[in-house]
Amino acid sequence: MRRSILVLLLSVAVSGPLLRADEIVFKNGDRLTGKLENAVGGKLVFNSDVAGTLTVDISNVETFSTDAPAKVHLSDGTVLNQQIIKASQGKFGIEAGPALKAQMFDMTAVSSINPPPKPKAKWTGNISAGLTSTHGNTQTESVNASVNLSKRTEKDRTQLSADYARGEQTDPDTKVETKTEDWWRARAKYDYFFTKKFFGYLDGRYEKDSIAQLDRRMIIGAGGGYQWIESDALNFSTEAGLASLYEKFDNQTESNTELSAQLGYHFDKKLVDNIKFINDLTYYPSTEKLSDYFLTTTAEIRAGISENMFTNFKVIFDYDSTPAEGSGKTDTKYLLGVGWNF
Numbered sequence: 001m002r003r004s005i006l007v008l009l010l011s012v013a014v015s016g017p018l019l020r021a022d023e024i025v026f027k028n029g030d031r032l033t034g035k036l037e038n039a040v041g042g043k044l045v046f047n048s049d050v051a052g053t054l055t056v057d058i059s060n061v062e063t064f065s066t067d068a069p070a071k072v073h074l075s076d077g078t079v080l081n082q083q084i085i086k087a088s089q090g091k092f093g094i095e096a097g098p099a100l101k102a103q104m105f106d107m108t109a110v111s112s113i114n115p116p117p118k119p120k121a122k123w124t125g126n127i128s129a130g131l132t133s134t135h136g137n138t139q140t141e142s143v144n145a146s147v148n149l150s151k152r153t154e155k156d157r158t159q160l161s162a163d164y165a166r167g168e169q170t171d172p173d174t175k176v177e178t179k180t181e182d183w184w185r186a187r188a189k190y191d192y193f194f195t196k197k198f199f200g201y202l203d204g205r206y207e208k209d210s211i212a213q214l215d216r217r218m219i220i221g222a223g224g225g226y227q228w229i230e231s232d233a234l235n236f237s238t239e240a241g242l243a244s245l246y247e248k249f250d251n252q253t254e255s256n257t258e259l260s261a262q263l264g265y266h267f268d269k270k271l272v273d274n275i276k277f278i279n280d281l282t283y284y285p286s287t288e289k290l291s292d293y294f295l296t297t298t299a300e301i302r303a304g305i306s307e308n309m310f311t312n313f314k315v316i317f318d319y320d321s322t323p324a325e326g327s328g329k330t331d332t333k334y335l336l337g338v339g340w341n342f
Contacts, residue, residue: 021049024056024064025086036066039113058110063092073111080105118154125149125160128312128339132167142167142181144335146314155193162186163316165335183209183333197227201239212331213324215248217294219284221262233270239263245284245294249324256322260284260293274304295319308341 022036024046032054037045039058047053065086072080082094093104129145144165151158167180189203205219223241230237243262248255264282271277281297300314316333323329 022046022064022066023086025062026056026060027062027090028060036064036070036113038115039110040115041112044113058107061107062090063087063107065092070114072113073115074105074109075111076109121151121153123149123151124342126310126339126341128310128337130335130337137172139170139172140167140180144337146335146337146339157191157193157199159189159191160187163314163335165333179211181211181333183207183211183214191225193227199225199227201225201241209331210250212327213250215250216246217248218246220244223262235266235268238265242287243284245286247320251325258292259287261287276302278302291321293319293321302339305338309338310341311338312336 021033023031023033024036024044025031032046032048032051034046034048034050037047037053039045042058044056044058044061045053046056063086064084066084069082070080070084072084074080080094085093085095087093087104090107091104092107125148127145127147130143132140132142134140142165144163146163147161149160162185164184166182169178169180170176171178185205185207187203187205189201191199191201193199200222201224202222204221205217207217208214221241221243223239225237225239227235227237229235239262241262243260244257245260246255246257262282262284264280266280268276268278278300279298281295283293283295285293296316296318298314298316300312302310302312304310312335314335314337316335318331320329320331
């Protein structure tokens with residue numbers, strides 16, 4: 001008799017853990033036991049003991065339970081990392097403690113369950129270049145190049161960019177070469193997201209243009225911004241802050257440094273599958289005199305040729321209310337090229 005009792009107790013002890021399993025209960029009353037793998041994007045992946053690996057809509061699940069702690073992310077940002085117990089009426093629960101009642105949550109509040117780790121952020125970007133050469137009645141040579149780099153993590157965003165162009169025209173009679181353009185600019189910007197939408201930024205710009213007699217223009221700015229929309233198809237953000245603007249012209253002995261406000265936006269939209277429009281604008285009015293300002297804006301159309309290759313047309317417009325002596329206030333640059341995404 002004692003031997004029979006011992007065998008029975010041993011069988012229960014061994015088979016008890018094996019009988020434990022995760023379970024999902026569907027709204028139509030069906031049940032599945034097995035192992036809950038994860039749930040992302042409204043789809044739940046479940047390894048059933050009978051049916052194998054299944055993918056079901058969370059909207060069809062009435063409740064579920066787990067035999068071990070599960071990481072459940074709720075739509076309000078709450079993260080649960082406890083064993084889940086079944087409930088009724090579209091709810092699930094967690095054990096709060098020996099002396100406390102279980103806490104209940106709506107199934108509709110589930111954002112994800114055991115989500116896979118996010119891939120490590122990588123640098124992405126593109127590079128483009130263009131060449132124009134004419135021979136005959138006129139002889140001209142011009143080249144341009146652009147590069148853009150960016151890295152986005154959950155908390156921050158880093159952006160680097162640069163543009164360059166140089167052109168010459170040769171007189172067919174005298175063979176004298178005249179420089180038609182010779183400029184370059186670079187920008188670095190860092191955004192730190194305090195929330196999903198609000199961020200603080202720090203950025204710097206450096207620019208030279210020998211035709212406009214601009215020896216150098218340096219701008220260092222900081223402030224705050226708001227990311228209104230961020231997606232693969234559409235991005236829109238605005239920002240405001242302060243900037244230190246320094247200018248030195250070739251034909252003037254004195255340089256100019258002033259404190260400016262900094263107001264701007266960035267907008268890009270995928271017009272169709274392979275065509276994208278990109279536009280940004282930044283306005284730097286002097287804090288001492290609003291009529292003294294610098295404005296720069298860029299507009300670009302980028303059309304995909306293949307998965308990585310594209311052609312683009314970019315327009316850069318600058319307005320300086322106090323340019324170098326003998327130079328115009330407006331400066332418009334056109335760049336046409338072919339590029340590669342990486």
